Amino acid sequence: MSEQDDVQWLKEQVIDLQSQLAFQEDVVQSLNSVVTRQQQQVENLQEMLQHQKSQLEVLAAGEDGEVLSERPPHY
Numbered sequence: 299m300s301e302q303d304d305v306q307w308l309k310e311q312v313i314d315l316q317s318q319l320a321f322q323e324d325v326v327q328s329l330n331s332v333v334t335r336q337q338q339q340v341e342n343l344q345e346m347l348q349h350q351k352s353q354l355e356v357l358a359a360g361e362d363g364e365v366l367s368e369r370p371p372h373y
Contacts (some may be wrong), residue, residue, distance in 0.1 A: 299307075
């Protein structure tokens with residue numbers, strides 16, 4: 299190979315690496331968006347779960363305010 303061929307090969311390699319980097323940056327940005335959205339969903343689900351737990355505790359409370367802990371007769 300001549301020196302000119304080596305330079306051309308290196309230029310092509312740099313262009314290829316730049317293309318790969320641009321693609322990877324796009325993938326990372328897309329994945330970041332997904333993770334951010336999923337984190338929000340997890341937080342929303344945690345809030346819903348806490349709300350449901352609070353409602354269940356209220357419903358399970360007896361007339362005197364004690365939480366019922368005995369199993370139903372069908373167990």
